[in-house]
Amino acid sequence: MPDSLMIFAAGFGTRMGALTADRPKPLITVAGRSLLDRTLDLARDHGIPQIVVNAHYRANQIVAHLAGSEVAVAVETPDILDTGGGLRAALPMLGDGPVFTSNSDAVWRGPNPFEVLAGMWRPAEMDALLLTVPVDHAVGRQEDGDFSMAQDGRLTRGGALVYTGVQILKTDRLFDIPDPVFSLNVVWNRIAAEGRLFGASYKGAWCDVGHPEGIALAETMLEAA
Template identity: 40%
Template structure:
């Protein structure tokens, strides 16, 4: 199981304005808690010992919160001088992340595990196969994701190998922003800013991008309107958990 993770938290959060005019997106509260805290909970539960968080926009606020919440257990990858996008941000942090596979988490996507079920990061680690995979992404069916407004990201075959959604398949999946990656995928990465989409496409070309269905409740917070939708779904999910199985 990976003991290292990176949280991608350096984005500008433009679609979340006006909330993000004065608050970095990872600190936007959902159900009374900053979004990034849900990720810290999941990483702590999975026994992850080293966490790297990249920062750029309103970085002082984010660093202050991380320090108060996690003490010195989080390493800050400072991108205040230049925003490096998702892929470039990971490359910048590689010396802090080490040479073994690690988790990558998006700061604006989080989940609630089903009671009694396997924690998702543990399931992801169990499904990871470095002999076949460069990256293992968490995916969810579009109708199982709260706050997603797109047309689908990927499609999967019977072996859970991922390809880009072709716009015609019946069952597209959404990339839920929780993955395990081999650092070797970045061996030939460009210098400077670039998107992780480049790495996805390279892994697809090699037949080494795979997916794992995310169980539980999955939420993506991209707009102010998505906050209320997420909180309503969380209340319903917790009520169902409290009620337990029907006889």
């Protein structure tokens, strides 16, 4: 079972417009709590002992925000490494074996997403397990779906399921990519071609806060609890 987590917090947050002119997106607040802290709350509730947050855009603010906590920060400099490159660069801080990864621009209401994935992880047949929601239940989502899921849980590209930003991934697959900067999508495509990319369904409520309108939508979603 994974005992480490990588939280992606290095991006520029360009879809947030003026809101990220003076701060990184993970430090934007929803209902009085930052997006990053909301993700950390879920990780701590699940008891994940090793947590690493990467940072690039306004990295000093991420470092200051986490100072004095148990969370390690992997600062990407001089270049941002994208999700795959960033995760690979942070592996010395995360340890061996599969890891949880999480974006930091979503708000959840319902079961702990890390617990949902942990309960469905089958490492003998899976190289990655992605948590998904139907696109028509994805609050704040502005794009189409990402995947389709077969009856056995295997994922293929295209369909009505949205990736929520949380997964379990075997990290040895990262070393198959020669480029220093690459997206995890490259890894998923290789895993899917081998029939080892799986999905799990999230039964609670999920909101994408990657754009300004998502803040109010997330706060409304939380008030409905």
